[in-house]
Amino acid sequence: MSHFEHLRSHAIPALQATMEEYVAPASGARHIHLTTSGAEMAFLVGFPTVPDASDGRAHILEHLALCGSQRYPVRDPFFAMLRRSTATFMNAFTYADRTVYPFVSTDENDFYNLLDVYLDAAFFPKLDYLNFLQEGWRYTLTDGVLGYQGVVFNEMKGAFADPGHALYKGLTSTILSGTTYEVDSGGDPLAIPELTHQMLKDFHASHYHPSQAVFMTAGPLPAAAVQARIAERVLARQIDASTRRVPQLASAFVAPQRNTVRIPSQQGRDNEFGLQMTWLMGESAVPKVAFEASLLSAGLLGDAAAPLMKAMETAGYGRPSGFNGHDDSARQMLFHVGMEGLTEAQAPMAEALIWATLEQVAEQGVEHATLQAALRDLKYQQRSTRSGSMPNVLERLLVALPVAMRDGDVVTAFDSDAILQAMESDIADPAYFKALVRNLLTSPGRLVSTIVPDAAYFSDRDAVESARLAQASAQLTDADRARIAADTVALEAHQKTAFDSQVLPRIRPGDVSTQPRALPAFAPTADDIHAFSIGSNGISSASIVYDVSAIPAADWPWLALYTQLRDDLGLEGQDYAEAGAWRQRMVPSFGFDLQPFQLPDGALRIDLTVSANALREEHANIVAVLDAYMARPRFDEAVRLRYLLERKVENTLDDLAQAGSHYASMAVSAPLAQVRRFQDAIAGPTALAFNARLKTLAATPEGVAQVAAELARIHAAIVAQRPSMLCAGSGDDGHELARLLAAAWPTSSTTTGATVAPGASAEAAPQPPANVALHAAGQVNHCNIAWAVPMSHDDDAGALSVAAELFTNQVLHTALREAGGAYGGSASYAGDSGVFSMASFRDPRLAATYRDFDAAVDTILASDYSDEQVEEAIIGVIKKLDKPEAPWDAVRLGWRMFRRGTDMATRERFRQGVLGCTQAQVKAVVQKYLKNGTASRAAFAGNTEQDLGGLAVVDLSALAGA
Known part of the structure; x- marks a missing residue:
């Protein structure tokens, strides 16, 4: 007999899915299942x-x-299951008011293997004291000096480098005072040492229980089968019910409030102040609240012509805040409007500007077409099959989960058609949107925050931490010191203890296909137009692809700037605001992208792609937008261009510490491969010098004019050739879209300008390896080391990919994360560029990590690994190769393979090299390319007073023109 009772089912035709809802009456556990055919x-x-x-x-x-x-x-x-499973996604997340344990797999046996592991982990964890010391926090004694260590402790030190983290907590701690959102659920490193092991166990006992749990599943599997496993593994052992926890509601404001929020700044420049206004609205799980908040975002901020966005972008000072818009991360919806990049004196001006604009909109409203486009976008988002950092099906569950946990109607999280139809009638009345804005003006639930840059943010926190350690050290008894030493020894032994892996299920190499997954096939065509039929839920997509490989390296930064700014500029006959509003009404998704490829001979090929996606009934709109942006550009809006340049420059300067891992990874590999050299030139440390140049050019009318001329020159070089075209949609939609696009393009693409012949750029001369410590103020490091190795077409590629998994699983995870305290430590093989690398993320160490990198090579060569360990590494590679793509993403991946010259035979050869890899082959490639090779080293260093291991310091702020 099932523990679960069926409550309801709801068909969702747009998704070709059915949502089913169940409850286990004895415990109160809930199960929501989305039946799909994917x-x-x-x-x-x-x-x-x-x-x-x-x-x-x-x-x-x-x-x-x-x-x-x-x-x-x-x-x-x-982490053991990460290498024993073919899961396409495994992780866990802590939000402000919930913790989630998700996974996704395409193999039924693997799914139920992981289900057993996840259920036991969530409901019956060991919560071992030594693991608490490793993952949470612990005292260390180094030469008698007391310190802190711990994975989460260091992870959150890295998180606190983000100015946005400090800003958000400064806002929510006030406007949501008295609720769980007032505290930092991730943990403040200054408060983490207040947590004891017993407090943690008590928290688990009170929060992780079937009465509190929401189970969610999706895919082509029966709900009853999952429920039977949940009943057997959990409900048979825990059936008592208790009151379900729901996050608190904030007390109603009787009047608007003000506060000051200090955020980390590299130099405390006088133009880093900000002004943020935040409104407390209704409950985010209520559909009407959620969709009205979406309308406010679209109507006020949705494009360059939206009244608030236009007012802030044309103010002559500052720029819109990155927080602007509706925010459903808490039980109560928040709405943010603000400006950043202000001087202290400009903050009151920004507040007055925002308020005056809201009053104007409350009187005049916005165009009906703007609100129609907003509802169209919501419909598009519901149908979209595109994936971000996780599978689309999981994204849907994660969006629905807080609705279910906050007592909302979960059906509305999956199917909003009925609500959107009702809102079509609402927006037809001009008074409707005006009233929404008027409610903001009259609401007492408003917080006005002044944002202050603090160059001493990190040093002040370091001082507090040091003072607390000094106080704790002074109070330590001999017994305390002995206990810390004993804990350290016990943890080290615990981390080195081998475990019986047979208790865990696994997928073996023999369980997976010997053939690569199918991708849309490309072949040369006379007109270079490629159309596909895909399962897209009625969404059609098109990309126009230009081969810009012959553009010289000196122009790479300009090419990147073009792709970044082009869709924020105007068209002939339309200024930037008019063009942006028109495009938003025409299509829900549009953008430019640069995609570099490295060919087997090492030469570089670069594609510039402009894409649009829309509902199937909007084919003509797709064609019109693509045509307009490539045939009718304008670069003469000097005021707009200056604003965009200043915004780009300032955003880059603000994000130096937060982007430290990215900069280090670019710097370490740029000397080793052409494609990495390109990426560094447009987005790595090398690009920061271009950022400094843009800062200078933006300061004068002559400089802005020079930028405009460069962008026009790049555009002429791009459109002087005929592009390739990719189209896809449901049924025959892709072919119909291709016919419309082909009919429009011969006349629209005619242009004048210097012709850039398509093809591949020549391979650049080798560069010396990096040996740098990139510095911006922070509390953690990111360490990278890399070697040049063969690309994926080489016979050694399979062994190199398996070697990367073996390094990660058997050496680096233990050395860097468990023992070293870094949030992450891993190795990777990039077969598309011929780079083998090791990296640490949010690392408290630097020189010691590089010693661990060097030792890891010797460890792999000297160790005798079991067949099981090698097979786990093989599975780790295969699951990455087999990860499904969303239908349109699969088309684009097939195109990239075609452009790289990676045919099916090459893919089969690589796969066979992985599946047949032996330990001897792994050791051979490690000896040949790593031990005997020349390493490149680049780290992001949060401070330069630590041991830098011989790395030369490069100041990122100076490089970027701060």
């Missing part, structure tokens, strides 16, 4: 976690729950 099967279990302190208990518990359980009493089952 290959991926998704699972998650979510718990409401509502901490009342910033000690990171919810976040540390998330980590600790994955460190061994009653049924799987091994040290690290989560």
Whole structure:
């Protein structure tokens, strides 16, 4: 007999899916299942976690729950399953009011293997004390000096480098005062040491229980089969019910409030102030609240012509805040409007500007077409099959989960058609939107925050931490010191303890296909037009692709700037605001992109792609937008161009520390491969010099005019050739779209200008390896080391890819994360560029990490790994190769393979090299390319007083023109 009762089913034709809802009456556990025909099967279990302190208990518990359980009493089952499973996604997330454990797999056996592991981890974790010391926090004694260590402790030090993190907590701690959102659920490193192991265990007992749980699944599997496993593994052991936890509601404001929020700044420049206005609205799980907030975002801020956006962008000072828009991350919807890049004196001016604009809109409203486009976008988002950082099917579940946990109608999270139809009638009345804006003006639930840059942000926090350590050190007894030393020894032994892996299920190389996954096939055509039929839920997509490989390296930064700014500029006969509003009404998705490829001979090929996606009834709109942006550009809006340049420059300067890992990874590999050299030139440390140049050019009318001329020159070089065209849609939609596009393009693409012949650029001369420590103020490091190796067409490619997994699983995870305290440590093989690298992320160490990198090579060569360990590494490679793509993404991937010259035979050869890889082959390539090779080293260093291991310091702020 099932523990679950069926409550309702709801068909969703737009998704070709059915939502089913169940409850287990004895415990109160809920199960929501989305039946789909896609290959991926998704699972998650979510718990409401509502901490009342910033000690990171919810976040540390998330980590600790994955460190061994009653049924799987091994040290690290989560990371072990990462290499024993073909899952396309495995992770866990801590939000402000919930913790979620999700995975996705395409293999049914693998799905149920992971289901067993996840259920036991969530409901019956060991919560071992030594794992608490490793994952949460612990004292260390180095030469008698007391310190802190811990994975989450260091992870959050890295998170606090983000000015946005400090700003958001400054806002929510006030406007949501008295609720769980007031505290930092991830953990404030200054508060994390207040958490004890017992407090963590108590938190698990009170929050992780079937009565609190929401189970969600999706895919081509029966709900009853999942429920039977949940009943057997969990409900048979935990059936008592308790009151379900729901996040608190903030107390109503009787009058608007003000506060000051200090955010980290590299130099405390006088133009880093900000002004943020935040409104407290209704409950985010209520559909009407959610969709009206979306309308406010679209009507006020949705494009360059939207009244608030236009007012802020044309103010002559500052720029719109990155926080602007509606925010449903809390139980109560928030709405943010603000400006950044201000001087202190401009903050009151920004407040007055925002207020005056809202009053104007409350009187005059916005165009009906703008609101129609907003509703169209919501419909498009519901149908979209595109994936971001996780599978689309899981994204849908994660969007629906907070609605379910906050007592909303979960059906509306999957199917909004009825609500959107009702809102079509609402927006037909001009008074409707005006009233929404008037409610903002009259609401007492408003917070006005002044944002202050603080160059001493990190040093002040370091001083507080040092003072607390000094106080704790002074109070240590001999017994305390002995206990810390004993804990350190015990943890080191624990981390080195081998476990019986046989207790964990796994997928073996023999269980997977010997053939590469199918991708849309491309072949040369006379007109270079390629059309496909895909399962897209009625969404059609088109890309116009220009081969810009012959553009010289000196112009790469200009080419990148063109792609970044082009859709923010105007068209002939339309200024930027008119063009942006028109485009938004025509299509829901549009953009430019640069895609570099490295050919087997090392030469570089570069595609510039302009794409549009829309509902199937908007084919003509897709064609019109693509045609307009490539045939009728304008670069003469000097005021607009200056604003865009200043925004780009300032955003780059603001994000130096937060982007430290990215800059280090670019710097380490740029000397080793052409494609990495290109990426560094447009987005790495080398690009920062171009940023400084743009800052100078933006300061004068002559400089802005020079930029405009360069952009026009780049555009002429791009459109002087005939592009390739990719089209796809449901049924015959892709072919019909291709016919419309082909009919329009011969006349629209005629242009004058210097012709750039298509083809591949020549291979550049080798560059010396990097040896740099890129510096911006921060509290953590990111370390990288890399070697030049053969690309994926080479016979050694399979062994190199398996070697990267073996390094990660058997050496680096233990050395860098468990023992070293970094949030992450891994190796990777990039077969598309011929680069093998190792990296650490949010790392408290630097020189010691490089010693670990060097030692890792010797460890791999000296160790005798079991067949099982090698097979785990093989599976780690295969699951990346087999990860499904969304239908349109698969078309684009097939195109990239075609452009690279990677045919099916090449893919088959690489796959066979992976599946047949031996330990001897791994050691041979490690010896040949790593041990005997020349390493490139680049790190991001949060401070330069630490041991830098011989790396030369490069100041990112100076490089970027601060």
